[in-house]
Amino acid sequence: MDTPERVNRSTAPEITVSGIGKRYGASTVLRDITLSVAPGEIHGIMGENGAGKSTLLKILGGAIAADFGVVKLDDREVKIAEPRDAIAQGISLISQELALVPGLSVLENVFLGRWANTGSLLRSRRDADHLERLLAETGFELDPRAMAGDLPIGQQQQVEILKALARGAKVLCMDEPTAVLNEAEKAKLLKVIRSLARLGTTVILVSHYLEEVLGLVDRVTILRDGQHITTEDASGHTPESLVGLMVGREVDFLIPEVRPVPPEAKTVVQVAGLSSSKVKDVSFTVRQGEILGIAGLVGSGRSETLLAMFGADRTTSGYVQINGRRLRANSIREAIKAGMALVPESRKEQGLVMCRPVDENIALSTLSGRSLGGFVRVAREKAAVSEISHSVDLRGARRGSLIADLSGGNQQKALFAKWLLNPPAVLLVDEPTRGVDIAAKARIHGMIADLAAKGTAVVVVSSELEEVIGLSHRIHVMRQGRIVAEFDRNASRDEVMASAFLK
Structure with a gap:
């Protein structure tokens, strides 16, 4: 041409x-x-x-x-x-x-x-x-x-x-x-x-x-x-x-109320000296019911920190501990077994199997719990998927329809539903509302806040500073693979931005 x-x-x-x-x-x-x-x-x-x-x-x-x-x-x-x-x-x-x-x-x-x-x-x-x-x-x-x-x-x-x-x-x-x-x-x-x-x-x-x-x-x-x-x-x-x-109706624009973390809440996640090709000596803790936000520029190591925690990026040193149990390094299976879930940055490349039906994608991560002797209990799976789909307000999905045929926002809801079938002890969320409309965004924010209120430890990465500040109890800022600043939820946008940009 x-x-x-x-x-x-x-x-x-x-x-x-x-x-x-x-x-x-x-x-x-x-x-x-x-x-x-x-x-x-x-x-x-x-x-x-x-x-x-x-x-x-x-x-x-x-x-x-x-x-x-x-x-x-x-x-x-x-x-x-x-x-x-x-x-x-x-x-x-x-x-x-x-x-x-x-x-x-x-x-x-x-x-x-x-x-x-x-x-x-x-x-x-x-x-x-x-x-x-x-x-x-x-x-x-x-x-x-x-x-x-x-x-x-x-x-x-x-x-x-x-x-x-x-x-x-x-x-x-x-x-x-x-x-x-x-x-x-x-x-x-x-x-x-x-x-x-x-x-x-x-x-x-x-x-x-x-x-x-x-x-x-x-x-x-x-x-x-x-x-x-x-x-x-x-x-x-x-x-x-x-x-x-x-x-066609009013929508609440506000980030949902995030409950304070009880003083007696125990530490669920401990990350100590975690390093990989893109992450350098990262350490932090997250308590039960706490939402930790990670801010920073694209390429600062935010997403790579979550991938390293989940075992998807190979680590060279450090460790992750959940409820006192140190995880074997570089093992996704070990992370899931310990109660960790990851909603990744790219739903199409990392989170969903686009050529498979919606219900199969949602059921995939908890398949073993509905299997007996190598056979899936179809009725149990259908009921579980139907219930969680209704809970996350998943639209446009009929039994047998491909996940690729859903809109981006409904694919994102399906990705959350995949992990909510069996609520995790630790939820890692990378860009939770990328490419979704205002109503879906409110729904997803509500899901994250509800999970935290029920005791899940949550780590949120987002390029939207208002989202990080509004959802999080604490905020870490990353630059060049390292944590360079920490703020509470009262931090201003300018403070967080300055830490991300300035050495």
């Missing part, structure tokens, strides 16, 4: 979708969606998990085909049945799951798909010059020779944006673009989105960060249960008014 060296995005088309519908079996995901997006507009698509937001973006980006309806560009009907159709029309989809080749360089990833047409050194020089212009235009600071797989997630996302622009994208469809970014990376990306829009690029954005959306978009479209509710100017809305439209 060849694309022009200089892209004139001032010719971005008006996009109109009319009567768009999508079904999966008996489930209707989108029904009769009709809306228009103006050239150069930043347009927000909002709704609860399962409302159909990502499905609509995937249809525009050619990742899936609509069953009904038409897409028009400047009043011209176009067929978008696969990604190459969308790219040919100047539309690029940037999904939550980035599509880079880790073993290729930034330059090679940006121009991926064009090699078959040319192989000369001249082409390589032209590509390098083209990338240099795009880097200057966006303000991204990337080494063209760096391997994509070695970059932090924020820079990998920048490569995805450059790849879209290099293909001549006039329309960027962005699904949760800031979900995996730290505060500084978010600010930089939002600045780039505004700059691209000023140059004429149309941006269609799905995000659960309400304040972020209101500060960025021109208009907002609300979807609910697969239907178009309204499209309005963003300037007339507040986060509360958006939520009212999204869910």
Whole structure:
């Protein structure tokens, strides 16, 4: 696929979708969606998990085909049945799951798909010059020779944006673009989105960060249960008014009340001198009913600390002790047996088996308790899964449906349900509400607080400082693999941020 060296995005088309519908079996995901997006507009698509937001973006980006309806560009009907159709029309989809080749360089990833047409050194020089212009235009600071797989997630996302622009994208469809970014990376990306829009690029954005959306978009479209509710100017809305439209009811925005830890509460978790390739001499304790928050920048060692505790990352020294019992190092089986559970950062890569049904995923971690002589007690499993699914408000899941067919928020609820079938003594949670809507976020916060109230020791890692501060009894801040500061729940956002950034 060849694309022009200089892209004139001032010719971005008006996009109109009319009567768009999508079904999966008996489930209707989108029904009769009709809306228009103006050239150069930043347009927000909002709704609860399962409302159909990502499905609509995937249809525009050619990742899936609509069953009904038409897409028009400047009043011209176009067929978008696969990604190459969308790219040919100047539309690029940037999904939550980035599509880079880790073993290729930034330059090679940006121009991926064009090699078959040319192989000369001249082409390589032209590509390098083209990338240099795009880097200057966006303000991204990337080494063209760096391997994509070695970059932090924020820079990998920048490569995805450059790849879209290099293909001549006039329309960027962005699904949760800031979900995996730290505060500084978010600010930089939002600045780039505004700059691209000023140059004429149309941006269609799905995000659960309400304040972020209101500060960025021109208009907002609300979807609910697969239907178009309204499209309005963003300037007339507040986060509360958006939520009212999204869910059709009032939602409590507040972090749930976290009960104080009783003075007599015993120590459940002791981490002593834990070290791995990314963690250096980490030590802390967590008492029964306590929520310990771990804050820090991406790459500070937050996630790696949880993985090392769980036995998923190989440790080189130190130990973890649960209720006085020292765990064998580097053994996930040992950690689970001792009552530890991990809700990982990436539900799709680390937490769920995407090609298997919802009920199997939920039942997987406690399978041995419902087995006899190598056979699963199906009736017992069905009853247990049904009860916990109702408890976490899991929606869109029928018996036999694949976990991959659920929305991101409902996949996250299923991941929690997997461990709540048998409530753990220790719960490690990494980015508990990434990519979920405000109602699902409130539900998940409530689950964490309830578990702590019942005596579970909880360790929470989150890039959202408000979440860490609001949920936690104590907060540790990590930098370069080490704990560098400790705060109580009365800490300010500025104090925690300063500890994360400043040496």
